[in-house]
Amino acid sequence: MKEIMQKLRDASLRAISESQDSENLESLRVRYLGKKGELTQILRQMGKLSPEERPKMGQMANQLREEIEKAVEQRRAELMDAMMDLKLQQETVDVTLPGKPAVAGHKHPMYNVLDQIKEIFVGMGFEIVDGPEVELADYNFTKLNIDEGHPSREWTDTFYFTEDSSILLRTQTSPMQIHAMETRPLPIRMIAPGRVYRKDEVDATHSPMFHQIEGMVIDKGVTMSDLKATLNLVVEKIYGKGTVTRFRPHHFPFTEPSCEMDIQCHKCGGKGCPTCKGEGWIEVLGAGMVHPKVLAGCGIDPDVYSGWAFGMGLERLAMGEYKITDLRLIFENDIRFLEQF
Numbered sequence: 001m002k003e004i005m006q007k008l009r010d011a012s013l014r015a016i017s018e019s020q021d022s023e024n025l026e027s028l029r030v031r032y033l034g035k036k037g038e039l040t041q042i043l044r045q046m047g048k049l050s051p052e053e054r055p056k057m058g059q060m061a062n063q064l065r066e067e068i069e070k071a072v073e074q075r076r077a078e079l080m081d082a083m084m085d086l087k088l089q090q091e092t093v094d095v096t097l098p099g100k101p102a103v104a105g106h107k108h109p110m111y112n113v114l115d116q117i118k119e120i121f122v123g124m125g126f127e128i129v130d131g132p133e134v135e136l137a138d139y140n141f142t143k144l145n146i147d148e149g150h151p152s153r154e155w156t157d158t159f160y161f162t163e164d165s166s167i168l169l170r171t172q173t174s175p176m177q178i179h180a181m182e183t184r185p186l187p188i189r190m191i192a193p194g195r196v197y198r199k200d201e202v203d204a205t206h207s208p209m210f211h212q213i214e215g216m217v218i219d220k221g222v223t224m225s226d227l228k229a230t231l232n233l234v235v236e237k238i239y240g241k242g243t244v245t246r247f248r249p250h251h252f253p254f255t256e257p258s259c260e261m262d263i264q265c266h267k268c269g270g271k272g273c274p275t276c277k278g279e280g281w282i283e284v285l286g287a288g289m290v291h292p293k294v295l296a297g298c299g300i301d302p303d304v305y306s307g308w309a310f311g312m313g314l315e316r317l318a319m320g321e322y323k324i325t326d327l328r329l330i331f332e333n334d335i336r337f338l339e340q341f
């Protein structure tokens with residue numbers, strides 16, 4: 001029995017000292033010291049020994065148990081240390097490496113154009129006003145003299161929130177004319193830039209969300225020549241002195257008379273080129289004299305006061321200024337695109 005224990009001692013201590021990971025070490029511990037372990041098996045046979053030998057063997061067995069336990073503990077500590085060293089080595093941080101620079105962004109090119117326009121109008125004494133994008137049909141249409149049956153009210157064109165078509169995402173910034181007239185003292189000189197929404201499929205020139213800038217002046221004795229002079233001045237500031245404009249008759253329900261303003265193509269000087277699609281002119285905005293019915297609806301006496309208004313698309317303006325050919329680039333926010341401005 002003594003020899004068996006000796007053999008067990010040699011084998012177990014070697015196996016433990018050679019163990020390479022804690023799982024293997026644990027299985028060795030079970031193998032030697034567990035309930036069905038090798039040492040226990042030996043102890044079971046103690047009954048066969050003579051009464052004199054029994055205590056000696058018992059003592060030896062206990063010593064061996066202690067020895068194996070100690071060896072397991074020691075090996076466990078060694079393995080833990082080795083693991084920690086390895087981890088430290090793998091996770092070393094080189095504090096002398098240069099850091100990553102923090103990149104500061106900049107204003108979106110379209111908002112640069114908007115800032116430029118705001119500055120021009122503020123310089124002329126205009127106020128910048130803001131209003132709701134979720135709007136009542138009353139403000140988006142009815143108070144702007146747009147009848148019930150008007151095609152722009154169609155469900156196919158407009159995002160409505162209610163079955164009765166009373167609440168919607170504004171399709172134009174023109175309702176800001178009504179808000180201004182209802183809440184502000186006269187005279188009014190304001191611009192109202194903001195997002196508008198229409199059910200358009202996305203392509204190179206359309207997006208279901210885009211930006212408009214509304215402008216309006218209400219005062220005594222305001223005429224169409226004030227409108228033309230103001231807009232010509234704005235165009236010269238944006239496109240340079242001598243930029244030629246033309247005002248074409250048009251129809252909008254909320255202005256009378258109404259017009260559209262074109263600028264002569266700055267690329268070809270009016271000869272016709274890809275930028276102006278061969279037309280020589282580029283359409284910039286819709287405008288007109290605020291309809292007497294609209295004034296009266298807002299409690300302003302059209303016999304005393306008159307006014308003009310305009311609405312223009314901001315994306316189109318930015319695209320012209322920066323020679324951007326696809327509207328989607330403005331909204332995709334691809335850093336490779338934005339960094340060019």
Ligand code: DAH
Pocket residue numbers: 171172173174214215252254255258285286287288289309310311312
């Ligand atoms: N709201 C019009 C549109 O979205 C543009 C417009 C035309 C605005 C004439 C005006 C205006 O203020 O007088 O097409």
